Amino acid sequence: MVDSREPAAAWAAAISTTLVAHYTREKLVQLLVTYVEQLHSGGVDEARQVGRSMVERDFIASATLEQSLTVLSERTRTTPAQLAALAAGYAEGLRDRTLDQQELTRTAAINTMRRAEAAVRASEAKFRAVFESSAFGIVVSDLKGEIIDVNEALLAMLDYKHEDVRRMSGRDLVHPDDRAGLRELTVALIASEHDNVRVEKRMVRSDGETIQTHMAISVVREQDGTPPYLVTMIENMSEMRALQSQLVRQSLNDVQTGLPNRAQFLGWLEGAVGSKGPETLALVQVDIDGFRGINDAFGHQTGNRVLMHVATQLRAVFGEEVARVARIGEDEFGVLIRDPETTTAVIALVDEFTALLEEPIWIDGHGVGVTTSVGIVPRTARGGDAADLLRAADVTVTWAKRDGKAQWALYDRERDQLDKERYALAASIPGALEEDQFRIDYVPVRSLADSSVLALEAKIVWDHPSRGVLCPEMFLGQATGNGMIVRLARWAFEEACAQLSEWHRALGSRTPQLTVDLPLRLCQEPELVAEVVRVLERTGLPASLLRFELHEQVPPSLNDDQLEELTILTEHGIGLVVDQVSGGNVGVGRLRVLPWSGLKFNSAVAHAFGTDATRMEETAAVALLRWAAMLRLPLYADGVRTEGEASRLAELGVTGAQGPLFGHALSASEVSQLLLS
Numbered sequence: 001m002v003d004s005r006e007p008a009a010a011w012a013a014a015i016s017t018t019l020v021a022h023y024t025r026e027k028l029v030q031l032l033v034t035y036v037e038q039l040h041s042g043g044v045d046e047a048r049q050v051g052r053s054m055v056e057r058d059f060i061a062s063a064t065l066e067q068s069l070t071v072l073s074e075r076t077r078t079t080p081a082q083l084a085a086l087a088a089g090y091a092e093g094l095r096d097r098t099l100d101q102q103e104l105t106r107t108a109a110i111n112t113m114r115r116a117e118a119a120v121r122a123s124e125a126k127f128r129a130v131f132e133s134s135a136f137g138i139v140v141s142d143l144k145g146e147i148i149d150v151n152e153a154l155l156a157m158l159d160y161k162h163e164d165v166r167r168m169s170g171r172d173l174v175h176p177d178d179r180a181g182l183r184e185l186t187v188a189l190i191a192s193e194h195d196n197v198r199v200e201k202r203m204v205r206s207d208g209e210t211i212q213t214h215m216a217i218s219v220v221r222e223q224d225g226t227p228p229y230l231v232t233m234i235e236n237m238s239e240m241r242a243l244q245s246q247l248v249r250q251s252l253n254d255v256q257t258g259l260p261n262r263a264q265f266l267g268w269l270e271g272a273v274g275s276k277g278p279e280t281l282a283l284v285q286v287d288i289d290g291f292r293g294i295n296d297a298f299g300h301q302t303g304n305r306v307l308m309h310v311a312t313q314l315r316a317v318f319g320e321e322v323a324r325v326a327r328i329g330e331d332e333f334g335v336l337i338r339d340p341e342t343t344t345a346v347i348a349l350v351d352e353f354t355a356l357l358e359e360p361i362w363i364d365g366h367g368v369g370v371t372t373s374v375g376i377v378p379r380t381a382r383g384g385d386a387a388d389l390l391r392a393a394d395v396t397v398t399w400a401k402r403d404g405k406a407q408w409a410l411y412d413r414e415r416d417q418l419d420k421e422r423y424a425l426a427a428s429i430p431g432a433l434e435e436d437q438f439r440i441d442y443v444p445v446r447s448l449a450d451s452s453v454l455a456l457e458a459k460i461v462w463d464h465p466s467r468g469v470l471c472p473e474m475f476l477g478q479a480t481g482n483g484m485i486v487r488l489a490r491w492a493f494e495e496a497c498a499q500l501s502e503w504h505r506a507l508g509s510r511t512p513q514l515t516v517d518l519p520l521r522l523c524q525e526p527e528l529v530a531e532v533v534r535v536l537e538r539t540g541l542p543a544s545l546l547r548f549e550l551h552e553q554v555p556p557s558l559n560d561d562q563l564e565e566l567t568i569l570t571e572h573g574i575g576l577v578v579d580q581v582s583g584g585n586v587g588v589g590r591l592r593v594l595p596w597s598g599l600k601f602n603s604a605v606a607h608a609f610g611t612d613a614t615r616m617e618e619t620a621a622v623a624l625l626r627w628a629a630m631l632r633l634p635l636y637a638d639g640v641r642t643e644g645e646a647s648r649l650a651e652l653g654v655t656g657a658q659g660p661l662f663g664h665a666l667s668a669s670e671v672s673q674l675l676l677s
Contacts, residue, residue, distance in 0.1 A: 004040065007075035008032035014067040021058035031057065039078050044085035047078070051089025055097055065090050073263030080267050095235065099198070099216055102136055102233055106218060137234035143190060145170040145183070148229060157236050159206040170232075175202035175210055190219055190228065200237065212237040254327040256304055257311040265326035265334050269386035272338060281381040282346045284323075284335035285393035286314065286353075289371045289405045291331035302363050306370055307331070309361050317353040334393070343378045343410070350374050350408050371406035373397050378411070395419065425462075425470070426478035429488060437463050438488070440495050441665040444674070445515065445636060445658045448650040453675065455513040455547070457658065458496040459665050460488065476519075485521050492516070494535050499668055501541040503675055511545060512675075515577070518548040520557055529568045547575030547597060552582075555593050563593055570595045577636070581605075581628075599628055603639020606659065609648040610641065625652040 012028045023031070035050050054064070069087065072078045078086075131138055137154030141147050146169050155161065158173060171179050178201045189197050196218040203213050216233040254261045260268075272281050288294075288310060295303040307327075314325045314333055323337040340346050354374070360367035375396030377389060392411050400409035432438060438460055445455040462470040479485040493516055504511040522528060536543055548569070555563070570576055575597035582602050601624070607613060608621035628635055629652070637649050640659035649657060666674065 004033045004036040005029065007071070008036050010075050011036070011068060011071045014071045015059070015064045018061040018063040018067060019059060020061055036076060039072070039076060039082055039086075044081050047082035047085035048089035048092075051086040051091075052093040052096075054090055055093030060094065060097070073261070079270075080264060083263075095214065098136075099214075099233070099235070102134065103196075103216065105134065106216075106231060106233060134233075137236075139170060139173075139230075139232045139234065141170045141230050141232070143186075143228060143230065145186075154234060157205075157211070157234065158203060164206070173203050175204055178202050186217065186230065189217060195219055195221075203234070257307055257327050259311055259333070260324070260326040262326065262328040262334075265324075265328050265336070266386060266390075268324055268326075268336050269389055272336060272381050273384035273386055273389070275382060277381045278338040279381060280339055281379055282337040282340045282343070283377040283379070283389050283393050284318075284337065284346065284350060285328075285375045285377075285390075285397050286310070286333040286335065287329075287373045287375075287397050287401070288331040289373055289401070294368065298363065298366065298368065302366075302368065305361060305363055306368065309370060310357070310372065313353055313356040316356065317349055322349070332397075338381075340378065343376070346376055346378065347408065347410075350376060354406075354408070373400035373405050374408035375400060376408055376410050392416065422475070422478045423482075425464075425475045426482045426484060429475070429479055429484045432462065432464075433487065433491060437465065438491070439463060439667070440492055440499065441667055442496075442671050443658050443665045444662055444671075445512075445656045446662045448646055448654060448657055451662075453512045454656045455515045456500070456671060457515040457549075458492060458517075460492045461665075480519060480521060483521070485519055486525070489517075489519060489522050490531070493532075494539070497535050497539040497541045497546070500545060501539045503672070504541065504545060506676060513545050513547055513575070514541070515547050515549055517579070518550050518554075520551070520554050523550070523554060523558055523562055523566065526561075526565075528562075528565045529572075532569060532574070533572065543573035547577055549577045549579040549600060551579050566594055570597070580638075581624075596633055598634040598636060599631070600636040600638060601625075601628075601654075603659065606637045606640045606645045606649060606657070609645045611644070622652060625649075625654065629653040 008029050009032075011032045012025060016023075016025065016028065019028075035053070038046050038050055054068070059065075059068075065087065069083055072086070073080075073083060131149075131151050134151060134153055137157045138151045139147060139154060140149040147165055150162075150165050155165070171183070174182055182199070182201055185197060185199060196216060198214065198216050200212065200214050202210050204210055214235040214237050218231045218233075219228050220231055221228045253259065253264070269283075271277060288306065291303065291306070294306055310333065311325075311327065314335065318325050318335050318337070323335050326334050326336075328334040337346060337349075354372065357370050357372065360369045362368075375393045375398075377392045377396055379389060379392075395416055396409050396411045399415070400407050403409065441459045441461045442456040443459055444453050445457060446452065447454050460472050460476070462475060464470050476485065476488075479488055496514055496516060500511070500514040525531070535541075536546070550566075558566075566576060576594055577598040577600050578596055579600050580602045581599050582604050604617075605621045605624065608617040625635070634656070635654045637654050637657040638659060640646050640649065640657045640661045642661060646657060646661060
């Protein structure tokens with residue numbers, strides 16, 4: 001069941017300042033929940049009833065309807081037809097409310113005329129004031145339709161002058177096709193016991209233009225025997241319907257670019273995947289790269305210029321004969337192509353569009369560059385799902401941005417499924433921690449001189465109940481993306497420190513060092529030093545037995561305060577090792593920012609000495625290791641596979657190594673057996 005309270009709360013927040021009537025926030029939300037449920041469960045008739053009910057509840061400010069249509073189009077499943085019906089019901093409610101008020105005015109006017117004719121001339125003056133100042137057109141006529149009087153509002157409505165109307169009868173003002181019906185209605189009214197009737201009829205302006213009107217016809221029967229006469233109040237429905245159309249148009253179009261908005265785009269998608277939709281379609285989503293930066297740097301006016309520029313180029317490439325274009329987000333545009341020739345043809349159009357953006361926009365002397373990331377989703381249309389299409393487009397755009405931006409990406413169902421699985425894993429990490437599904441395994445770092453264990457590198461392993469044992473590479477990346485890496489790394493650090501402390505009590509000075517990966521996110525924690533010190537004190541592990549490994553890309557991403565925190569760790573006796581060094585992109589400047597206690601090369605360096613390596617790979621690895629030796633730091637290597645690789649690394653100054661040659665990761669019990677035996 002759809003939760004109606006959230007959109008109702010958003011609706012209440014949007015219209016609360018526009019209301020004439022006083023409602024408490026809770027009472028207003030409760031009322032709007034009823035409206036939302038009525039819209040979700042009903043059709044256009046229910047939507048029309050909601051519009052009329054809003055007026056009955058005194059929701060009569062002009063801004064109230066505008067804000068309501070905007071919220072309903074963005075926050076609910078309300079269709080464009082329902083929005084139009086709601087606006088129509090609202091307009092009808094306002095009309096009836098106004099006519100009811102005018103009916104009171106009319107009654108007062110008639111009573112004034114009676115009193116004026118009976119006794120006091122002043123009463124007639126009061127009636128004339130109401131008659132002339134009314135916003136509705138008023139015609140006073142005899143029973144034959146001859147005009148007795150009209151007010152200024154009617155003259156303005158039909159563009160006539162008083163002298164013109166004096167030469168006309170009431171039937172001359174009515175559309176020829178409606179005259180007979182109006183005459184029959186009037187005759188029936190006079191013969192009945194009723195005093196008034198309402199009807200919609202067409203009238204003709206002086207220039208021949210036809211307008212639709214709503215007429216309230218009243219028969220006035222005097223008590224003194226004076227012949228009855230008719231008072232007809234007339235409202236121009238063409239203006240009301242034009243306003244209604246404008247309100248609907250505003251609710252379905254983006255004000256800034258003039259393009260259809262997300263609500264209208266969703267309607268297109270729903271139609272495209274229906275039984276009467278095309279056989280195939282292509283959904284293209286366009287996101288402006290760095291749009292927030294443009295706004296921050298040059299202001300929102302420049303941002304609006306950029307939006308208009310992108311919208312213009314989209315219209316130029318994806319014309320109405322090719323596709324439908326809409327603005328579906330702050331910096332996002334959607335393109336729906338029905339029955340595209342081929343996916344290649346769609347890609348060609350995207351390339352044409354991106355080529356048009358290569359020239360910068362010159363704004364106040366600044367050449368502002370605009371690039372976009374584009375996701376392309378070709379699909380079989382009929383029987384599809386609009387929401388799934390949009391999700392696929394969002395995912396595909398994310399791939400384009402993740403792969404470097406300023407490019408397009410094509411939807412890949414297998415890649416999407418893998419991403420879903422990774423996201424699901426990351427989202428379930430908190431529960432897995434609660435259920436003790438994680439454990440720490442240890443990778444031995446061996447001395448290349450005597451094969452002794454120099455260190456133990458802690459690795460987080462997940463004993464997943466349905467997927468089996470998962471290595472860190474399968475979930476740490478997504479854990480970094482959703483922020484769970486902080487909680488997971490803290491748990492792993494404390495767990496590993498507690499375990500090594502037990503081994504230290506048994507081995508004393510023969511205890512190998514504990515190596516723990518320190519991800520970028522933890523390096524940015526303001527309380528890093530305090531947290532590490534607390535764990536060491538709680539577990540009793542000497543700081544000299546702990547060293548952190550930092551990926552070579554971490555130091556350049558830290559500010560001065562964060563670098564200072566890491567320096568303080570070394571002052572406590574904790575070691576810092578540069579991890580995953582591969583050469584080429586490692587500058588001396590990176591190594592100067594912190595007091596390192598070692599360098600660890602990735603597996604590519606060790607593999608450069610394998611039997612399958614090229615001469616160029618070996619030469620580059622030798623140069624890197626000789627350069628590193630001049631730093632006078634302990635050197636370590638990862639991914640060592642063979643004795644030959646280990647021998648060459650030892651010759652070039654590497655003191656410790658890990659990899660397949662030295663065995664796989666060990667459980668805590670296996671490490672205990674290895675060390676204590």
